Amino acid sequence: MASRRNAASGVLSAALNPERRCMAFYIATFDIGTTEVKAALADRDGGLHFQRSIALETYGDGNGSVEQDAGDWYDAVQRIASSWWQSGVDARRVSAIVLSGQMQNFLPLDQDHEPLHRAVLYSDKRPLKEAEEINARHGADNLWSALENPMTAASILPKLVFWRASFPQAFGRLRHVVLGAKDYVVLRLTGRHATDRTNASTTGLYRPKDDVWHVELLADYGFSLDLMPRLLEPGEQVGGVSALAARQTGFVSGTPVLCGLGDAGAATLGVGVLDDEDAYLHLGTTGWLARLTQTDPVGDMPVGTIFRLAGIIAGKTLQVAPVLNAGNILQWALTLVGHRPGEDCAEYFHMAAAEVQGVTVPDGLLFVPYLHAERCPVELPAPRGALLGVTGATTRAQILLAVLEGAALSLRWCAELLGMEKVGLLKVVGGGARSEAWLRMIADNLNVSLLVKPDAHLHPLRGLAALAAVELEWSHSIQDFLREADLREPASNILHPQPCDEGRRRRKFERFKQCVETLGRLD
Secondary structure, X not given: OOOOOOOOOOOHHHHOOHHHHHHOOEEEEEEEOOOEEEEEEEOOOOOEEEEEEEEOOOEOOOOOOOEEOHHHHHHHHHHHHHHHHHOOOOHHHEEEEEEEEOOOOEEEEOOOOOEOOOEEOOOOOOOHHHHHHHHHHHOHHHHHHHHOOOOOOXXXXXXXXXXXXXXXXXXXXXXXXXXXXXXXXXXHHHOOOEEEHHHHHOOOOEEOOOOEEOHHHHHHOOOOHHHOOEEXXXXXXXXXXXXXXXXXXXXXXXXXXXXXXXXXXXXXXXXXXXXXXXXXXXXXXOEEEEEEEEOOOOOOOOOOOOEEEOOOOOOEEEEEEEEOOOHHHHHHHXXXXXXXXXXXXXXXXXXXXXXXXXXXXOOOOEEEOXXXXXXXXXXXXXXXXXXXXXXXXXXXXXXXHHHHHHHHHHHHHHHHHHOHHHOOEEEEEOHHHHOHHHHHHHHHHHOOEEEEOOOHHHHHHHHHHHHHHHHOOOOOOHHHHHHHHHOOOOOOEEEOOOOOOHHHHHHHHHHHHHHHHHHHOOO
C-alpha cells in the first residue's frame, strides 16, 4: 500500500471496543461492477463465504449514453446484507466493510447527497467534442505531463462540461461529484465523500506527482474544488456506518468502512500482481492488460490510451491498457456455433474448441474485432469491426478461429504499447479465460506463457479482503494473506506458446494494424 496515512484514523482494530474485537470474524467485501454487484464475507484465512451477486441494469438511448441508477448499487448492498442476516450471520461479527467498483464514473449530487442524474459510466462517449476542445485548448502533451493519463471522452472534465450544457438547471444544484461506484456506496454508508488514488488516476483531474486535484484545470472551466472528494489510501477508514445506514442495511452502527479502491486495483491485489514486471490480463465482458512497474518520470504520451494508475502498491505504478472489445467478442463468436444471449456459455466453449481443433487461419483471412467503440490499442469512437479475405473456400471453423485471432492481435498491440518484453508469465483472470481456444491464440500471438487463475470473478473480493486484513492486523502483509487464500484455491493452469514462424506472425500483425488504421479513418 502507498505510505501516506491519516494519523487520525489509527489502526482499525483499535477502533473496535474489546467486546466487538473478540467477536470479529468477517470482512464484508463488495465489488460494484458494470454488470453485477458481487460480495462475500472473508474470514481470517482468506476464505470467501456467503458469496452473493445481484445483476445491474444499464441504460442507453442509442446516442452513446451508458448510464446506471446509483440507487441500484446501494440497493444491491442492502439486499445482499439482508440475505446474510437471514442466513444466520451475526452482524456484530463483521469487523470492517471494504468495497471496489467500476471507475471513471460521473455522478452529480446535490447538497443532500441526492443524485441529480443517473451515473454516467466510463464507456459513455457522448462528450467527444468536449474532450477534443480540452486537448486543443491545453495541449494533449501538456495534459499528459500533468495528469500522466490521457484526456478522453471517458474523462470526468469533458463529462462535467457536457452535463452542465445539457442540464443547466440541475447544474445549479450541484455540490458533489462522485467518481466511482463504490464511492457512492461508501458515501451512503458513512455520509462522507472520498475516493482512492487509483480511481482518481483515471479521471483526468488528478496530478499524481503533486498528489492533488488539478485545481487550475477545474477553475479554468468554472468548477470548484469543493465538488471533489477527499483523497484517501485504500486501507484508510472513511468513517463508521451511520445510524441511518445501520437501519437500512443491518450493519452495526460504527462498523469501520474503508476507502477501498477501484476495480483494477482490487483485481491487481487479488491476483497477486505485487512485484516489478508482474503482469496480468483481465478478460471480462470488457477487459484490460496491465503491467506493474517502478514509478518513474513520465515520458512522451504513448500512442493509444495507456493509463497509469497510482495508489495500489507504494512506489509502483500500474500501467493499464483498457479494452472495450474483449469477452463480448468471444460471446459474439460463440453465436457462430449456436449460442444465444442469456444461455450459459460453458457448453459452447467446448463446441467451439472442438470445431477449431486442427484448423489454422489462412494468411489472407483477417478479423478486426472492434464491434464496439474502443479505447486501446487505438481510440475508436464508433464500431469498426471487419472480416477481410473471405473466399468461397472459407469455412465456418476458419472464421471462428479468425475472430479469436483478431481479438488476440488486438491484445498483442496493447502489449506492445505497454512494453511487455520482459514479462515471462502473464496471469489471466475473467470469464473469457474459460475458452482454451482463445487462450491458445493469446499465448501464441503474445509469445508468452499464461498462468490461468481459477475463480477469476472472486479476485477483486480477495484483494479487498487482503487489504482489510492487514489494516485489522489479521495478517502481516498482503502477500501472507494471499498465500493462505491460495491454499483454498484449485490449482492454476499454465499454457505455453507453441513454436511458430515469428516472421510470418509479425507480418500478419503489421497487416492487422494497417487495416485498423485504415478503418479508423472511415466516416
